Amino acid sequence: MLEFLTGTGLATSAGLNAYIPMLALGLLDRFTGLVDLPAGWTWLSADASLWILGVLLLLEVVADKFPGVDAVNDAVQTVVRPAAGGIVFASGVGTETTAVHDPGTLFGGSGWVPVLIGAGIALAVHLAKAGTRVGANTVTVGTAAPVLSAAEDVSAVGLVAAALFLPVLVAVLVVAVVVGLWLLARRFRARRTRGRADAAPGGSEWTA
Template sequence: MSILPLIFTSAWASGINSYAVVLLLGVFGATGLSDEVPEALQRPDVLIAAGVLFLCEAVADKIPYVDSAWDSVHTVVRPVAGAVVAALLAGQSGSLPELAAGAVGGSTALVSHLVKAGTRMAVNTSPEPFSNIAVSIAEDLGVGALITLAIFYPVAAAVIAGTLLLAGLLLLVFLVSRIRRFWRRRAERRAGKRLGQTVTQRSG
């Protein structure tokens, strides 16, 4: 069976939360539930590091504006993680060249990450913090559910991941104008405050 559906789903999920992907795949491999997971992802040090970083992301991802800063830092991390995981899965299976798998994994994770980061910027235009928490929890549950499904039903998981990726891109296009308006108003308010401070200082 081709490893491509599992690679695609793992790459999509890596763009959302790469640490969760490494942790879940490692656990599935270490417990013997999947033979597709390479030993490199099952190592105790890898699992511990992924677990700690997952907890860090679970906290940062639910705080307005901190989540966008975290996403900015991970613009490189997530695509690289997607490419590495894809190459390792391909190497374990032997049914797909590792270079091709890495290209698929990296590019898919990058697109998925951009959708996530853009959506979070739109969510941050809301004045309350609860939407961030709700979206973050939904993303974590979605990653966990799809990676689990991909282990047992890889084709079905890949179809869902592809649908979510396309829907996310369409949503992002719709939200671009809202994001631009928010940052324009924010810049105007800052400029207004600086102008007011300058006038006050001169009049004083």
């Protein structure tokens, strides 16, 4: 059960930012004893992987803060984030951490099952994030983009930390992320609807 929560937390994080959970797993496996990646995923901690992930994370963090650019980035990430979600879920369920001492064989010999589950989780989160961002940029003329992006990055880091060190919190954090995205999308959709109504002929009444 803890392995599944670990994978879920990592995949949800990847739906917000593809590179944060991948880089975290690689760095912690490479430089600490807190994470021990399974044999099939040790490439995440290779020098080339860490450098590439670091550069991609920097580009992602910067691009996601600018309205317009964030929309293009989200379009590209529609492929990248689910792929990252599949990788981190599959590696996470087989990773030994301070919280998970015996990962076992949660999915037996079905190697593609965790990859598909992780990709599905990350894709759902990504679509919710991208949809919310479009509504926010429309209503706020892009001013909300850096604030939302920073909140998403912090949430992604928090999900990774919980997934690796306190998996029991993952369910709470995932629910919080999903509800938060839903509430934001609903709020911006309502504001956009009111704005259109006010802009329509006869939508506003003026008194002398």
